[in-house]
Amino acid sequence: MISVQEWLAHDPDPGAAAELAACSEAELADRFAGTLTFGTAGLRGPLRAGPNGMNLAVVLRATWALGRVLLDRSPAGAAVVVGYDARHRSAEFGRAAAEVLAAQGFAVTLMFAPVPTPAVAYAVRATGAVAGVQITASHNPPTDNGYKVYLSGGLQIVSPTDQEIETRIAAAPFADEIARTRVAASGAELVRAYVERAASVRRTAGSLRVALTPLHGVGGDFACDALALAGFDDVHVVPEQFAPDPDFPTVAFPNPEEPGAVDALLALAAEVDADIGIALDPDADRCAVAVPTPDGWRLLSGDETGWLLGDYVLSAGLDQAVVASTVVSSRMLASIAAVHGARHVETLTGFKWLARADADGEGTLVYAYEEAIGHCVDPDAVRDKDGISAAVLACDLVVALRRQGRTVLDALDDLARRHGVHTTTAVTRRVNTPEQAAAVMARLRAAPPTEVAGVALHVTDLQPRTDALVFTSGDDTASVRVVVRPSGTEPKLKCYIEIRCSGELEPARARAAAQQAAVAADVRTWGQRGPN
CATH class of the missing domain: 3.40.120.10 (Alpha-D-Glucose-1,6-Bisphosphate, subunit A, domain 3)
Known part of the structure; x- marks a missing residue:
């Protein structure tokens, strides 16, 4: 040293x-x-x-x-x-x-x-x-x-x-x-080629109105160019967030998933009557999608966008198609893949693993996503998450749905009817050091919880592949899944929760919401006082 x-x-x-x-x-x-x-x-x-x-x-x-x-x-x-x-x-x-x-x-x-x-x-x-x-x-x-x-x-x-x-x-x-x-x-030739390739993921014709923010990052001009090349030239940007600014003055944290980060985008989308809202993170590798609802604008979760884009990519009827999601992402993509005759691969967290999902040669990767709003929609060109090509494809999806007289909310309802209602949330336990997170993981391994919200659990330890525990329970009608792992970039413990319920849509959603709240309440105690 x-x-x-x-x-x-x-x-x-x-x-x-x-x-x-x-x-x-x-x-x-x-x-x-x-x-x-x-x-x-x-x-x-x-x-x-x-x-x-x-x-x-x-x-x-x-x-x-x-x-x-x-x-x-x-x-x-x-x-x-x-x-x-x-x-x-x-x-x-x-x-x-x-x-x-x-x-x-x-x-x-x-x-x-x-x-x-x-x-x-x-x-x-x-x-x-x-x-x-x-x-x-x-x-x-x-x-x-x-x-x-x-x-x-x-x-x-x-x-x-x-x-x-x-x-x-x-x-x-x-x-x-x-x-x-x-x-x-x-x-600028290589970057121009990248922008042109991002625009080329478009499959339909017709325009729509886009509200966009790059959150003070580098993606603004590049995203606007790609959208324009793809035929989306009615783009409205959040002016105070458009130019790159390393101090990110209008947001507490420059991450579209953070509370308040996309408030200006949602306000702009409502003001201009946009058809879709797009938020990029500062280096434009992540893309968050917002849509209008009868109750105002809302940001889709990374999983919801993942289901929609995965289903849209696979609807092209690709041969030997492989799609991938991570161990902390929703299980719905696996069900979607099965319906389309595609192969689903579950990887460890991070695009370094997702990008290698077809490394065994059994098919070709056509789409991958992680719940943290990372989407790879054109693996032949970019084997990593790419917010700009994902934005183009998301806009294209909205146009394709509109041609059918449907909305993004309709598409989400259809997926829920076909594959069951899936709800996801995350519970974060902040710690002072990575060592404290490791100590909590050690306690959970020594005496893993045997139930959550009154439901018996089975635990799978993913070591030595990765430091994570997977708790599962359920059958064909309903299931609970909780993945616990320390963050790879910050001193905190993350617990990813997914509830699945089948049956009539609204009753299933009500049951899933209630179960998710009960599970989240129990999981919060795991990080605070260890398992009983």
């Missing part, structure tokens, strides 16, 4: 020394207690000096390590792609990463401007590059940034590659001793 003195002596950021000198002993100890590690979404952490934060020195050493791993696998001169979003210091970090890789002999394409994360995933796949780097912290607070790595095909890294990079980071030179070679930024 590098000492504070060594780090200061070799940190190429002239402001780092003053920042660290102003730290208390406790703060300094925290910053040097370890290094950022590759989690669910790559490296991600607060913008601050020291090895346990996102800063220039960390980016330089991580990129040197990535390059060494790639050199062990790839020929000299292999192509890599580097992009960045509009967060604080993203452009600086992106250029630094490009320069380190160029000095190691790679042919580097450095994006010309802040771009959506899926544009980088597309570029890696389209050019046959051996890797890609995107500087982004997605929907984290403005104080954070991150470093996301793709390998060949535009797939996120998985173990053991992440461990190999971390091993190389531990052996990396001091940051100011890492060679860098200047790189000229690319033209």
